[in-house]
Amino acid sequence: MNWPLEAFLSFLAAGAFGIIFNIPRKTLISCGLVGMSGWLVYRSYFLLFDDPIQATFAGAFIVAIVAHILAKTFKMPMIIFSVAGIIPLVPGSRAYNAMRNIVENDYMEAVDFAVQALMISGAIAMGLVFAEVIMQLYFKYQARRTQKKMGFTQE
Amino acid sequence: MAEISEVRRELALDCFLLAGKVMMESGAETYRVEDTMIRMAVSQNMMDSHCFVTPAGIMFSPSNDLPTRFVRIHGRRTDLERVARVNAVSRRLVAGQLTLQQAYEEMTEIEKNHYLFPLWLQVLAAAVASACFLILMGGGWADIPFAFLIGGIGFYIVETVLVKTRVKFFAEFIGAVAIGTLAVLVVYSGFGNDPDTIIIGSVMPLVPGLLITNAVRDMMAGHFVSGLSMGAEAFLTAFAIGAGIAIVLSF
Structure with missing residues (x-):
């Protein structure tokens, strides 16, 4: 696997999707970075453990975490950064293969691909959910710490 | 108060x-x-x-x-x-x-106002994204110009049909049919190598990514009405794309 090439291509693809979704111009580069980190984590997990579902979960998780951090820094909604990063993880080739096998009347093969595509979509959703929960817990903890430092203790 | x-x-x-x-x-x-x-x-x-x-x-x-x-x-x-x-x-x-x-x-x-990027830039972005995905999904370098062109043309067709008819699923369907036909033609005439990766790469700009993320986040926040309706829209869009490709492949 050619790491610099894949990094560059995923960066470019995520930036291009940023243009399609019309995100603010100054966030285009950070959006590309989100896409790149998600894709690299997905690929390296896939090459290490050979499980596309877990790899997609890891990729979506990283995309959402990075997007949350960037959203805090830019003070902008989080979806601006996460949409473009999610796209490379979408199981396009599996859905396509499922469709092609249905057309060729090979239903056993089609169901196999379709179930994989469904599981991967679920993994994307779970990755987003986990990252959201963890980031909310972290922000709550941080807010309580700053409140304590400034002397307003609620409890 | x-x-x-x-x-x-x-x-x-x-x-x-x-x-x-x-x-x-x-x-x-x-x-x-x-x-x-x-x-x-x-x-x-x-x-x-x-x-x-x-x-x-x-x-x-x-x-x-x-x-x-x-x-x-x-x-x-x-x-x-x-x-x-x-x-x-x-x-x-x-x-x-x-x-x-x-x-x-x-x-x-x-x-x-609207702050949309000009259409030519969006089409160019769709073309670039298609070419990138062709390589990321394991396609060959020789197919890059075809994925670039077909991805751009597909996105342009979807946008124009959407403006004309205002029916999103129909626009996605027509776009997918055009992408499938062009990809098969390019390979049939001997220029392209692999129709599968060209189609997968070119279809990527049509994927309803925003709807998927919004549906998941809304469901999590407990907004089931909006979450389910956006999820249904995402599913129908994906289905329209799949049906468009399937029609071309069945010939």
């Missing part, structure tokens, strides 16, 4: 509903729209306001004894720059850096 004069209250309500409408039309998550409207209301001393947002309309009730207002949302179009701008205005209003009048003027300004 301070007494608010009627004129000021109507202005405040107009302002909140406009903010909600613009955000919803531009592709924000439902729970973010509700959150923004309630925050703005609290900053204007409307402590017990309620808000219910669906992808089709917004209901906002300032308090128990005042009339509830309603806005219908018609077309939706992805324009995240508008979401970011409305968000920035509401943040400044809540922080007290803007008066209500100024905030309302900025909202109307945002509502009138």
Whole structure:
């Protein structure tokens, strides 16, 4: 696997999707970075453990975490950064293969691909959910710490 | 609670509903729209306001004894720059850096304009994304120009059909049929090598990524009405693309 090439291509693809979704111009580069980190984590997990579902979960998780951090820094909604990063993880080739096998009347093969595509979509959703929960817990903890430092203790 | 004069209250309500409408039309998550409207209301001393947002309309009730207002949302179009701008205005209003009048003027300004990139740039971006995905999905270098062209053409067809007919699923279907036909033709005439990766790469710009993320985030926040309807839209879009490709492949 050619790491610099894949990094560059995923960066470019995520930036291009940023243009399609019309995100603010100054966030285009950070959006590309989100896409790149998600894709690299997905690929390296896939090459290490050979499980596309877990790899997609890891990729979506990283995309959402990075997007949350960037959203805090830019003070902008989080979806601006996460949409473009999610796209490379979408199981396009599996859905396509499922469709092609249905057309060729090979239903056993089609169901196999379709179930994989469904599981991967679920993994994307779970990755987003986990990252959201963890980031909310972290922000709550941080807010309580700053409140304590400034002397307003609620409890 | 301070007494608010009627004129000021109507202005405040107009302002909140406009903010909600613009955000919803531009592709924000439902729970973010509700959150923004309630925050703005609290900053204007409307402590017990309620808000219910669906992808089709917004209901906002300032308090128990005042009339509830309603806005219908018609077309939706992805324009995240508008979401970011409305968000920035509401943040400044809540922080007290803007008066209500100024905030309302900025909202109307945002509502009138759109901040879309020009169509040629969007088509170019779709073409570049298709070419990138061709390589990322394991296609060969020789197929790059075809994925670039077909991806751009497919996206352009979807946009023009969408403007003409206003039916999103039909536009996606036609776009997918065009992509499939072109890819098969290119390979059949001996220029391209692998129709599968060309089709997968070119179809990528049509994938409903925003709907998927919004549906998941809304469901998580407990907004099942919006979450399910956006999920259904995402599913139908994916189905339209799949059906378009399947029709071409069945010949």
